[in-house]
Amino acid sequence: MYRYLIMAALLIALMAAAAPAPVRADVGEACAMAWGDASVAACRNVPNVRTNDVGVLRPLAAAFIDDGDFDGAIEVYYAVQRVRPDDPVALYDLAGTLAFVRRYEEAAPLFERLDSMRPGDVEVQRSLAVVYGKLARPAEAHAALKRAAALGDVTAMVDLARLADEGADADAEAAAGWLERAAEAGHLGAMRRLVDTYRKGLLGQAPDPSRAAHWAERYAAIRSTE
Secondary structure (H helix, E strand, C coil): CCHHHHHHHHHHHHHHHCCCCCCCCCHHHHHHHHCCCHHHHHHCCCCCCCCCHHHHHHHHHHHHHHCCCCHHHHHHHHHHHHHCCCCHHHHHHHHHHHCCCCCCHHHHHHHHHCCCCCCCCHHHHHHHHHHHHCCCCHHHHHHHHHHHHCCCCCCHHHHHHHHHHHHCCCCHHHHHHHHHHHHHHHHHHHHHHHHHHHCHHHHEEEEECCHHHHHHHHHHHHHHHH
């Protein structure tokens, strides 16, 4: 009997050792205050605490991302979004992380909601273009690219010209105009494309040696200073 009592005591001790330690009340505060200074371990304890404190949840999500746990980060970002459903930052954090891990079907409606909240946000339009492209929705991707270009995104301008080259955009002349705008903004790739465009008469443009030379000189001048 004594032997069985000892075994039972040992079993109870082992079970107690294996049980998760109670989370201190200050763990959430430590996560929020110490993020960026070896706080990943502290932050990872926070899921054991029920909290709606966005000041805790956001650094917790960042800790998960830093640790490569994107599913954990998404779960936390969903919690933030539930707490602050109309917060554009909360929506963007969640939508961007979903898109990063290729969960485009979930990301698309979130970016669309952001578009309704921030119609002048270049990052939202660029993200919509990427997500729609991945979802094989070319018309919507093209429209988002045009909105991004109109807002001054030079990458979107160059992408519109590329689509025209590939026959995906019938408005080649407009694409040449986007290239001009991107080149004026200093985009070296756009400058190179304009040199070919005016030398060969592409994108609905007549061959124009003087304009080709102009962009070739601009391109060379910038490269010489690098």
